[in-house]
Amino acid sequence: LRRRIIRAEKIEVVGHLAASISHEVRNPLTVSRGFMQLLLQSERVNYKDRQYIQIAIEEIDRAEAIITDYLTFAKPAPEHVERLNVKTEIERVIDILRPLANMSSIEIQAFLLPFAVKGERQKFQQCLLNVMKNAIEAMPNGGTLRINVSIDKDYVLIHISDTGVGMTKEQIERLGEPYFTTKGTKGTGLGMMVVYRIVETMKGDLFIHSEVGQGTDVYMYFPSYYKSDVEKSSKRSLEQVSC
Numbered sequence: 060l061r062r063r064i065i066r067a068e069k070i071e072v073v074g075h076l077a078a079s080i081s082h083e084v085r086n087p088l089t090v091s092r093g094f095m096q097l098l099l100q101s102e103r104v105n106y107k108d109r110q111y112i113q114i115a116i117e118e119i120d121r122a123e124a125i126i127t128d129y130l131t132f133a134k135p136a137p138e139h140v141e142r143l144n145v146k147t148e149i150e151r152v153i154d155i156l157r158p159l160a161n162m163s164s165i166e167i168q169a170f171l172l173p174f175a176v177k178g179e180r181q182k183f184q185q186c187l188l189n190v191m192k193n194a195i196e197a198m199p200n201g202g203t204l205r206i207n208v209s210i211d212k213d214y215v216l217i218h219i220s221d222t223g224v225g226m227t228k229e230q231i232e233r234l235g236e237p238y239f240t241t242k243g244t245k246g247t248g249l250g251m252m253v254v255y256r257i258v259e260t261m262k263g264d265l266f267i268h269s270e271v272g273q274g275t276d277v278y279m280y281f282p283s284y285y286k287s288d289v290e291k292s293s294k295r296s297l298e299q300v301s302c
């Protein structure tokens with residue numbers, strides 16, 4: 060028994076470390092990048108060395124992108140499943156992405172309603188972030204990012220649409236495949252894999268419609284919190300009746 064308890068503790072520590080990565084690793088990465096940027100500006104650095112430094116900066120950006128796709132909201136505390144207000148969570152993600160949207164002159168239109176779903180806050184936010192970030196990155200010359208919340212039967216529907224480059228059938232099919240990216244060294248090809256995994260854990264569903272040159276619609280369905288609660292309580296009352 061004791062051994063089992065120690066093992067459980069160890070697993071908890073591992074989870075804890077993973078969650079700390081975004082905080083603990085991002086800072087040194089930022090500092091290293093800053094110094095390399097300084098080196099680039101130095102007159103004593105020759106052309107060849109400048110290229111090496113450039114490569115080092117790109118690799119740091121790559122590490123940063125991987126952390127972003129996995130651990131933007133990770134906190135050094137264990138997560139738990141709770142009731143999440145869809146409106147609040149989307150607003151938080153929009154706040155984080157607004158500077159990125161502004162850089163490409165993207166207008167964000169959000170029609171949000173405070174429906175409730177059940178899940179882990181960090182994961183849910185990560186999933187929304189990855190989809191919305193893709194939408195923004197699909198519109199390098201500006202456009203509109205629209206986020207719409209509605210109810211469809213027992214599901215909360217989050218509809219995220221962009222007026223960006225769109226995808227071919229082949230690209231849509233490969234979506235979520237690890238390392239599939241059309242963004243070269245700037246992409247990780249991990250964002251959608253994470254999204255699919257989180258949607259699955261939350262017992263949701265995801266559909267994509269996309270036209271090349273027109274834009275992309277992502278439909279994310281999550282079981283409504285209230286419905287699952289109502290079901291449970293009605294089942295309980297049925298059981299009571301049958302007793």
Ligand code: ADP
Binds near residue numbers: 225230241250
């Ligand atoms: P990454 O963003 O790092 O490339 P993702 O897994 O997030 O990795 O996305 C994989 C690929 O799917 C992207 O490189 C892009 O080609 C395509 N994609 C995803 N979302 C969109 C979108 N909204 N519009 C156009 N293409 C998209």
Ligand code: MG
Binds near residue numbers: 189192193250251
């Ligand atoms: Mg992405």
